[in-house]
Amino acid sequence: xxxxxxxxxxxxxxxxxxxxxxxxxxxxxxxxxxxxxxxxxxxxxxxxxxxxxxxxxxxxxxxxxxxxxxxx
Numbered sequence: 001x002x003x004x005x006x007x008x009x010x011x012x013x014x015x016x017x018x019x020x021x022x023x024x025x026x027x028x029x030x031x032x033x034x035x036x037x038x039x040x041x042x043x044x045x046x047x048x049x050x051x052x053x054x055x056x057x058x059x060x061x062x063x064x065x066x067x068x069x070x071x072x
Contacts, residue, residue, distance in 0.1 A: 009052035
């Protein structure tokens, strides 16, 4: 399996996030946080793109709830 799965999952999760959160800049720092999170989950063995999307969106929700810019 290639890292294309992680890239695809990242792109999907970020586009969903932008669609559901108006006023967020497409280059917001949460973007890089999401990319790191999904890459890390992929490296840990998660290979299902849809699961990566869901986990990524959950990660962003935690960021929003905590008011933090990044959670590792």
